[in-house]
Amino acid sequence: MTKKNLIPFTGDQAVAYAMKQIDPDVVAAYPITPQTEIVMNFSNYVANGQVSTEMIPVESEHSAMSACVGAAAAGARTMTATSANGLALMWEIVYIAASTRLPIVMPVVNRALSGPINIHCDHSDTMGCRDSGWIHIYCENAQEVYENTILAIRIAEHKKILLPVMVCQDGFITSHAVEGLELFDDKKVKDFIGEYKIENPLLDVDHPVTYGPLDLQDYYFEHKRQQGEAMKAALTAIPEVLKKFEKTFGRKYDFIETYKLDDAEIAIVAMSSTAGTVKFVVDELRQKGVKAGLLRPRIFRPFPKEKLITALKNVKAVAVLDRSESFSAEGGPLYTDIKAALYDSGIRPLISNYIYGLGGRDIFPADINKVYVDLQDILKTGKVKTPLNYLGSRE
Amino acid sequence: MENKKSWKEIPIGGKIIEAGNAAKYNTGSWRTFRPEKNDKKCINCLFCWIYCPDSSIKVEDDKMAGFDYEHCKGCGICASICPVKCIDMKKEIQ
Ligand code: SF4
Ligand code: SF4
Numbered sequence: 258m259t260k261k262n263l264i265p266f267t268g269d270q271a272v273a274y275a276m277k278q279i280d281p282d283v284v285a286a287y288p289i290t291p292q293t294e295i296v297m298n299f300s301n302y303v304a305n306g307q308v309s310t311e312m313i314p315v316e317s318e319h320s321a322m323s324a325c326v327g328a329a330a331a332g333a334r335t336m337t338a339t340s341a342n343g344l345a346l347m348w349e350i351v352y353i354a355a356s357t358r359l360p361i362v363m364p365v366v367n368r369a370l371s372g373p374i375n376i377h378c379d380h381s382d383t384m385g386c387r388d389s390g391w392i393h394i395y396c397e398n399a400q401e402v403y404e405n406t407i408l409a410i411r412i413a414e415h416k417k418i419l420l421p422v423m424v425c426q427d428g429f430i431t432s433h434a435v436e437g438l439e440l441f442d443d444k445k446v447k448d449f450i451g452e453y454k455i456e457n458p459l460l461d462v463d464h465p466v467t468y469g470p471l472d473l474q475d476y477y478f479e480h481k482r483q484q485g486e487a488m489k490a491a492l493t494a495i496p497e498v499l500k501k502f503e504k505t506f507g508r509k510y511d512f513i514e515t516y517k518l519d520d521a522e523i524a525i526v527a528m529s530s531t532a533g534t535v536k537f538v539v540d541e542l543r544q545k546g547v548k549a550g551l552l553r554p555r556i557f558r559p560f561p562k563e564k565l566i567t568a569l570k571n572v573k574a575v576a577v578l579d580r581s582e583s584f585s586a587e588g589g590p591l592y593t594d595i596k597a598a599l600y601d602s603g604i605r606p607l608i609s610n611y612i613y614g615l616g617g618r619d620i621f622p623a624d625i626n627k628v629y630v631d632l633q634d635i636l637k638t639g640k641v642k643t644p645l646n647y648l649g650s651r652e
Numbered sequence: 653m654e655n656k657k658s659w660k661e662i663p664i665g666g667k668i669i670e671a672g673n674a675a676k677y678n679t680g681s682w683r684t685f686r687p688e689k690n691d692k693k694c695i696n697c698l699f700c701w702i703y704c705p706d707s708s709i710k711v712e713d714d715k716m717a718g719f720d721y722e723h724c725k726g727c728g729i730c731a732s733i734c735p736v737k738c739i740d741m742k743k744e745i746q
Contacts, residue, residue, distance in 0.1 A: 356665065356666065357665045357666065358664045358665035359665070419664065419665075457663070457669050464669070464671075465671040466668065466671075467667065467668035468665070468666075469666065470666060472666045476656070476666075479658065479659040479662055480659070480662075480664075480665070480666050482659040483659050483665075486659070487664075
């Protein structure tokens with residue numbers, strides 16, 4: 258066995274290190290728990306002269322995203338990072354970044370939105386802006402956070418896409434836990450991301466261009482249509498980037514990850530760090546002969562419908578885990594999306610939803626196990642008694 | 653909507669990549685009242701030219717030479733500011 262050179266990094270450090278290797282032209286960011294260490298560590302790189310980035314320490318997240326929009330339109334490769342209420346404060350400009358088609362990359366450390374005020378992990382922040390027109394990538398661990406941050410640059414800047422990308426990791430669970438990371442060679446990262454070139458940058462004074470003009474009944478709709486088409490195009494363009502990533506770094510990724518799903522009768526769909534716990538429980542169940550599996554969407558926007566349907570086609574009972582409540586009274590956002598995708602396909606497993614882990618409520622193997630026990634019962638009776646469940650909430 | 657372009661034909665992100673193309677945007681179609689000038693009274697002070705928010709007062713040889721009705725949106729500021737009250741706002745006939 259060859260010895261791997263592992264570096265102890267938290268998820269936040271992993272992002273900061275990826276940003277160091279990317280060396281963006283502009284970073285405008287405001288610190289917020291649990292993203293603070295990203296800004297802190299990256300500021301160190303700036304102060305030490307290890308990057309050539311123009312760092313703009315702004316007075317709020319609204320200003321952070323505003324500065325990012327200006328910088329990206331000017332022609333600069335631009336990054337920021339945020340969490341929860343910070344994301345909520347930049348909301349207005351989050352939409353403007355996407356609709357102006359600026360390929361900004363923003364690591365987001367998922368944290369519960371207030372109120373009541375809470376600093377711990379859930380996905381209510383990024384799920385709240387799932388309709389903002391950003392691409393959403395959800396990471397299971399710090400290694401993936403590191404790799405996806407680099408990957409996101411090429412996805413955002415792909416000519417057929419040109420959309421901003423959020424790279425999401427679980428607050429504290431991933432952002433503050435130390436893992437052994439395999440880091441890529443600086444030069445390889447540079448070669449992979451290449452030069453930043455956008456069409457019609459504001460700073461090209463020989464070809465003056467207007468960004469953000471008033472857009473009324475006559476053309477606004479066409480611009481929204483373009484955004485929708487770009488998101489569709491991303492479904493075919495992202496695999497090109499993934500292939501290049503694999504060629505450069507030897508890492509193979511897809512829109513989704515499956516774990517022991519091929520012959521599974523019952524399956525959990527879960528995103529981010531919870532998937533790690535699910536894998537552990539799947540292994541235990543497999544030893545007992547239970548045909549359990551896991552499906553983990555990695556890219557949530559664009560929604561990889563075909564991949565998800567194919568992955569679930571032989572599963573008889575599915576439980577979708579949502580780490581956010583969408584208050585539709587119909588279940589969480591991942592659940593309703595997956596149900597909608599299955600409707601057209603004619604594949605109709607018995608399906609249920611578990612809202613879990615809100616405000617950082619721990620999710621233990623015993624909780625996951627309970628879901629699989631429910632699934633076995635559903636499989637036996639052929640009935641979903643309670644479609645919407647609150648896993649880990651006291652009754 | 654006949655001459656408008658499809659989503660495939662326009663720059664992405666709402667960018668305007670042709671400088672000064674606002675001149676092609678006909679704001680004159682918004683007008684309800686149309687400024688008209690009584691030439692005899694006009695003293696060519698060009699107050700109207702200074703105040704018009706849409707650069708719709710034509711000037712030739714330092715003299716007020718009428719209105720650019722393609723872009724005049726009929727706000728009536730010229731009529732209001734004219735010191736000799738020689739501009740009348742007349743209702744557009746549909
Ligand atoms: S009505 Fe208004 S827009 Fe038209 S010429 Fe007078 S000031 Fe200009
Ligand atoms: S403000 Fe009146 S008087 Fe002066 S130039 Fe205009 S129309 Fe003539």
